[in-house]
Amino acid sequence: QQPQDTPIARFQRYLRINTAHPRPDYSSAISFLESQALSINLQVKTLEFSPGKPVLLLTWPGSNPSLPSLLFNSHLDSVPAESSKWTHPPFFAVRSPDGKIFARGAQDDKCIGVQYLEAIRNLKEKNFAPVRTVHVSYVPDEEIGGVNGILKFVASEEFRKLNVGFAMDEGQASPGDEFRVFYADRSPWNLIIKAKGMPGHGSRMYDNSAMENLMKSVEIISRFRESQFDVVKAGEAPNSEVVSVNPVYVKAGIPSPSGFVMNMQPSEAEAGFNIRLPPVADPELVRRRIAEEWAPARRNMTYQIIELGPLRDYMGRPLTTPTNDSNPWWPIFKQAITAVGGKLAKPEILASTTDARYIRQLGIPVLGFSPMKNTPILLHEHNEFLEDTVYLEGIEVYESIIRSLSSFEESSSY
Numbered sequence: 001q002q003p004q005d006t007p008i009a010r011f012q013r014y015l016r017i018n019t020a021h022p023r024p025d026y027s028s029a030i031s032f033l034e035s036q037a038l039s040i041n042l043q044v045k046t047l048e049f050s051p052g053k054p055v056l057l058l059t060w061p062g063s064n065p066s067l068p069s070l071l072f073n074s075h076l077d078s079v080p081a082e083s084s085k086w087t088h089p090p091f092f093a094v095r096s097p098d099g100k101i102f103a104r105g106a107q108d109d110k111c112i113g114v115q116y117l118e119a120i121r122n123l124k125e126k127n128f129a130p131v132r133t134v135h136v137s138y139v140p141d142e143e144i145g146g147v148n149g150i151l152k153f154v155a156s157e158e159f160r161k162l163n164v165g166f167a168m169d170e171g172q173a174s175p176g177d178e179f180r181v182f183y184a185d186r187s188p189w190n191l192i193i194k195a196k197g198m199p200g201h202g203s204r205m206y207d208n209s210a211m212e213n214l215m216k217s218v219e220i221i222s223r224f225r226e227s228q229f230d231v232v233k234a235g236e237a238p239n240s241e242v243v244s245v246n247p248v249y250v251k252a253g254i255p256s257p258s259g260f261v262m263n264m265q266p267s268e269a270e271a272g273f274n275i276r277l278p279p280v281a282d283p284e285l286v287r288r289r290i291a292e293e294w295a296p297a298r299r300n301m302t303y304q305i306i307e308l309g310p311l312r313d314y315m316g317r318p319l320t321t322p323t324n325d326s327n328p329w330w331p332i333f334k335q336a337i338t339a340v341g342g343k344l345a346k347p348e349i350l351a352s353t354t355d356a357r358y359i360r361q362l363g364i365p366v367l368g369f370s371p372m373k374n375t376p377i378l379l380h381e382h383n384e385f386l387e388d389t390v391y392l393e394g395i396e397v398y399e400s401i402i403r404s405l406s407s408f409e410e411s412s413s414y
């Protein structure tokens with residue numbers, strides 16, 4: 001084998017393609033993945049639902065194509081990296097002497113993207129033949145909401161024709177010895193609150209200034225945030241099962257060449273918040289809280305809620321995938337993990353959000369899973385890395401998963 005042609009080297013090649021926002025190089029990523037897929041005789045199709053936003057779809061036909069298929073999804077894009085704050089350049093994919101591969105995307109989620117391919121490569125070498133058809137998809141723009149990526153893909157005729165029965169998407173690293181698996185995501189809302197008031201001299205005390213109104217809201221929201229965080233700190237619920245609300249910007253003041261005009265109280269002020277709702281939360285209650293307490297008209301406030309994704313599937317069910325025997329895929333997945341000596345942690349809700357929500361919306365069961373154990377959670381952080389041994393073990397885990405799921409012959413619905 002050429003040094004360039006080992007599983008680790010192929011992972012490094014994918015990591016070296018800079019698909020970070022705001023200018024992800026999707027075409028290089030697609031070319032790389034396409035050539036990998038062709039080298040193992042997968043069917044390859046590139047779909048473009050939005051200009052410059054390609055979706056790559058790979059197919060390994062099963063012997064019984066009438067059965068619902070499997071889909072293994074990952075996203076092509078990454079969040080940006082501040083190079084100067086990394087110990088190794090984020091797109092060099094340097095492997096340190098102790099086996100850590102440093103790169104933006106090493107955990108989120110380029111590992112699974114190539115592990116899927118390596119697992120299929122190995123299964124093909126062992127002459128394994130799937131009964132169900134296996135699809136692998138690579139989608140753009142997950143990190144910015146998926147509107148021009150997964151959302152258009154799942155809404156397409158091409159997707160419908162895949163007849164997907166069960167899908168897997170990214171999960172998160174596990175610091176302990178058990179793999180983590182996710183049966184739901186929290187739904188993201190962006191909240192912008194704006195306050196208005198009379199401008200006035202910086203020396204004057206008066207009621208209802210824009211800043212005063214905004215700051216009252218910020219205090220009330222902070223108190224709500226603390227009430228939720230206290231539940232987490234008391235160990236009564238994990239972070240992913242409460243409603244989180246975090247301030248992400250504040251905008252106010254009258255700019256001047258040297259900074260801000262300091263002797264004038266502004267007539268407008270605004271703040272932005274990132275909110276995450278677990279599937280069990282009642283969105284109506286949160287909406288009411290926003291209208292009545294966080295941005296009430298009586299304090300001269302207006303607001304905008306930007307809901308980034310569905311809360312229920314087409315049947316009105318919360319976007320959760322059962323992790324019990326009511327979901328015929330669950331025991332097969334679980335057994336596939338134990339078959340390779342892996343242990344599974346208790347299934348969790350993911351604190352953040354993935355493309356899986358749009359697949360679940362169609363009523364398709366999806367598990368979020370990235371086989372990284374004994375690994376610190378570094379997604380979106382500086383010095384994101386994955387250890388070579390962990391990466392290689394993940395390939396074996398997917399071999400087992402793909403083998404078991406694709407051999408499952410019952411035609412079942414959930």
Ligand SMILES: CSCC[C@H](NC=O)C(=O)O
Pocket residue numbers: 142143144145146188308352353354
């Ligand atoms: C608006 S959808 C955003 C999706 C994004 N996913 C990963 O970080 C997140 O913020 O969770």
Ligand SMILES: [Zn+2]
Pocket residue numbers: 075108109142170354
């Ligand atoms: Zn991700």
Ligand SMILES: [Zn+2]
Pocket residue numbers: 079108143379380
């Ligand atoms: Zn991410």
